[in-house]
Amino acid sequence: KNEVEQSPQNLTAQEGEFITINCSYSVGISALHWLQQHPGGGIVSLFMLSSGKKKHGRLIATINIQEKHSSLHITASHPRDSAVYICAAGGGADGLTFGKGTHLIIQP
């Protein structure tokens, strides 16, 4: 069974700061997902990674398959980035194991 650990659990930063959220998993996977969940809202898929690095706007996601580790970075953070960020590791047959999420607050 895959175990997914995220850190930090809670993060408060000032607007403009560079944000890093980390995710480690225990079993080899086919893909890793980063998801965003706003309060009271549904979940939005940000990235799906199987190797290397992806960038979308101010968001960057990286994965190191050998080390079983992924990071989500936010550059020039903004209060609208405040949300819960969830890492999900994909195993066989498309099953996902989710981390508990990182609660991010960006203060103006």
Added chain:
Amino acid sequence: EAGVAQSPRYKIIEKRQSVAFWCNPISGHATLYWYQQILGQGPKLLIQFQNNGVVDDSQLPKDRFSAERLKGVDSTLKIQPAKLEDSAVYLCASSPGGRGKTQYFGPGTRLLVL
């Protein structure tokens, strides 16, 4: 392209009552998932369908939860009878299927059991 639709968005019931949730996946997506997300925790997979067949329901509390996807498109998740600890957000997701494919999530149904 329309996303994953879920209804209702919110539901409040008393314990021991029954409740049903509905999900309409993205057109053409063969795989459909139901997740339970309790406040402060990550989502937990309840059941995974491939077309109208069940792939994984190992974490579904089968004494009270049931789900179906009769025609391989829409799906319903039912809880009967509900318990206080069932209060959670129930998320539906779909994917085209195949290894490592992106899952697309619906907005979720927030259930409160009193």
